[in-house]
């Protein structure tokens with residue numbers, strides 16, 4: 001693959017790359033490294049899967065990929081994960097992420113997994129963090145993390161240390177590329193600015209779009225119907241997609257179309273199995289699609305109706321998450337130990 005193709009592949013399905021020129025330079029110089037970090041807090045859902053699916057593109061483009069399970073960050077962010085559950089949640093995230101990478105058609109063995117506590121307590125890292133804390137204003141740190149850490153009237157110190165540590169992770173993991181949702185933008189812009197003064201390089205940043213929830217608007221942790229969980233049965237998926245916000249002809253805030261675009265099509269091998277929307281003969285018969293753009297065009301023109309689209313998308317999503325669901329069902333202790341209040345009962 002030449003540099004232009006590799007840049008295109010890494011940039012596909014993203015919201016923003018800062019900057020494409022720098023990304024091209026990395027490929028010209030050799031084999032770049034990338035990392036994505038996850039703070040093991042709440043249960044993973046298809047939003048995570050969509051972001052993770054892209055790791056297959058990174059690998060195919062010849063990028064070395066590290067997944068950071070940011071255990072300390074999960075606690076620092078307003079105690080979203082209690083300290084005594086960090087290990088169990090990290091184990092659950094690791095297993096789910098492995099299954100997702102596998103389901104996306106890549107080999108999880110090609111990805112390096114690291115936990116934050118593996119290196120964030122090293123003397124050099126800690127010392128550099130104190131230096132950074134001495135040089136960064138509270139306002140700057142708060143602004144950087146404003147879309148990531150939980151907001152409150154009286155914020156904890158942890159949320160201020162959080163972006164500094166995320167910045168130092170880039171250097172500690174030797175990552176040329178920082179990949180994450182576009183909500184991470186504020187933090188990585190801070191990283192780009194300050195890392196050169198702390199013995200590192202400014203990372204190239206690749207940002208994934210934040211997808212809409214199924215109820216319209218952003219996905220919400222408290223609104224169960226707004227997202228498909230990885231353990232949802234095909235019936236549950238069908239029900240959630242069936243009730244999802246998906247007005248005829250409208251693409252904006254339409255989670256059903258977004259998942260089709262960013263998760264289903266990239267995983268489908270369209271030559272072997274195109275995306276098929278079944279329709280009774282009297283309404284024109286089945287529709288067969290090779291690309292997301294064709295689906296969108298038909299949806300916008302009115303040729304494809306939400307009532308026909310939804311069951312097809314539900315089936316496709318179920319098929320994509322099936323291996324992940326199986327893995328989590330095979331090892332029920334992963335969820336039971338990570339979320340004892342919800343799953344620990346029996």
Ligand SMILES: N[C@@H](Cc1ccc(O)cc1)C(=O)O
Pocket residue numbers: 036037038039068070073148165166167169170180184
């Ligand atoms: N901030 C990320 C987690 C993360 C933590 C540390 C990092 O170095 C990278 C990412 C999140 O919102 O989940």
